Amino acid sequence: MKDDGPKGFDLAQLLAERGAERYELHAKYLNHQLPRMLHTIGFDRVYERAEGAHFWDADGNDYLDMLAGFGVMGLGRHHPVVRKALHDVMDASLADLTRFDCQPLPGLLAEKLLTHSPHLDRVFFGNSGTEAVETALKFARYATGKPRILYCTHAFHGLTAGSLSVNGESGFREGFAPLLPDTAVELGDLDALRRELGRGDVAALVVEPIQGKGVHEAPPGYLRAAQELLHRHKALLIADEVQTGLGRTGDFYAYQHEEGVEPDLVCVAKALSGGYVPVGATLGKDWIFRRVYSSMDRVLVHSASFGSNAQAMAAGLAVLAVMEDEETVANARRTGDLLRERLAALTGRYELLHAVRGRGLMIGIEFGRPSSLKLRSRWTMLQAARKGLFAQMVVVPLLQKHRILTQVSGDHLEVIKLIPPLVIGEPEVDRFVTAFTAVMEDAHSGGGLMWDFGKTLVKQAVANR
Structure with a gap:
């Protein structure tokens, strides 16, 4: 009888052989609604590795993490x-x-x-x-x-x-x-x-x-x-x-x-x-x-x-x-103040942006009813379908266009919450503010892919009623 040598568990081999099945495995054996939701909003990415406040996909593209695993990764990943x-x-x-x-x-x-x-x-x-x-x-x-x-x-x-x-x-x-x-x-x-x-x-x-x-x-x-x-x-x-x-x-x-x-x-x-x-x-x-x-x-x-x-x-x-x-608490206070101040400075520029609040690196960005007729009609359409859709419309292009991961702060809330790893600094603040400004510009243009995606979210919300 042939001896194949000692048996054991090879994690690297298992991931190499089965890692590509991640979404199918989750749909079959875990919460089947999660992969469905991720696919609907375009969040069904495949991240290969992570370090600090960043992820990388299989093509080597880096993503900025402004979510920290719902706050778990205070020091970033793999400190x-x-x-x-x-x-x-x-x-x-x-x-x-x-x-x-x-x-x-x-x-x-x-x-x-x-x-x-x-x-x-x-x-x-x-x-x-x-x-x-x-x-x-x-x-x-x-x-x-x-x-x-x-x-x-x-x-x-x-x-x-x-x-x-x-x-x-x-x-x-x-x-x-x-x-x-x-x-x-x-x-x-x-x-x-x-x-x-x-x-x-x-x-x-x-x-x-x-x-x-x-x-x-x-x-x-x-x-x-x-x-x-x-x-x-x-x-x-x-x-x-x-x-x-x-x-x-x-x-x-x-x-x-x-x-x-x-x-x-x-x-x-x-x-x-x-x-x-x-x-x-x-x-x-x-x-x-x-x-x-x-x-x-x-x-x-x-x-x-x-x-x-x-x-x-x-x-x-x-x-x-x-x-x-590493004086993490002081960095959270300093970097958080910088991020909040730069975002708050945008409130007078964009009518859909109503408030920026929080302390340290726990920041809420709230959206609200615009004053101009053209944007107000679109806002009303979203609110009639489901409150919180505009915030989702902002979160999605932040990921898809700018490779920044954020979250809507709660069900039916027009608020994005930023809780990044406490190790971020001015370069990450610059990257986020630049991306967020671009998304706001797109939203206030009154057209483009962002509002097209909004129509998709409206249809999805109506279908789920």
Whole structure:
């Protein structure tokens, strides 16, 4: 009998043989609507490799990433320091996840993470942002003995059952009821918060200091006033920093833009692992953790099978080290200010461009009803079919003509959100602003391929009704 030698798994060979089937495989075995949607809007590209804030296709064309994997790639793709840390931790052959010992890496990462929020004391490590939120919801309920969580309209905190209960977008909630009996209030509405707290059953308010959907910032003074109200009623403030944390807004946490705000629980994830290994963290005050883990009988009352795994912890430590060494937070603030100022300067030039807002490298570009009759009629046609189509009309040529990847900020929103890797600089700002200006020129010309594509989107929207 012929011996073919040792058998094994060859990833490079598998990708060489089957990589071209990527869209067919996804359509057959995963979410069949994703490849369909990508094909409809012309996003069905094949990217071969990536580094930093750029992708490359098979022809060697480079694409600028202004999406960062929904914020996961804070340091860009394949940062060498994070990559080396993962190789090192795997080569160390640690006795990981025994579950009945205390490994050093989780403690070291918790210690380092807490230096950026000195009013907090302890950390729970999970595997995602939605797990970080679930942890905060559970801890708040148990620590206060109260059942209800308040959240803000248009908020996004995750898609598992608990975090979905505090999701302010009806499109995500539809068809998944009954959810937890939590209550929405408007971001910035202190009177509504006061009324709900008066019922005496509120455990916490969970809030994004800057909402991802539409890029709306909490009004000045709101977080501090909300915190005081909550504490007066023995309720907690939970800051969801899953997208805004780790330097995204030009401070380590977005809540730090407002003096005196010290949340009781803070949720982080996304950029913490450098984009390699799923990791989430819930930071909190000592007394909250002591109530949840009140005895040895309750030592596993909240845990995660892969939480605190060595790869995730090593990646997190490497990310925080890189952020310090490369002054990532300062770069996000400086580059974000430059990008926002240059885009805001265009608002007086283009009537379809209504506002530019945000902090650091989390920027929202909002479009609105134009004043001229010719453009207004076209705008009305789009809005009648489906709100949000114009923003999609901008996103598509940014990719197809200028090789820049962006996203519409939410369903039925005429807002583009920019959340690029925090390592971009002036050359990337120049490239984006030049491309965006060209797209605006095309849109305001009243004709051309952009509005032809708009007709295609209208037909698609009508067909899906």
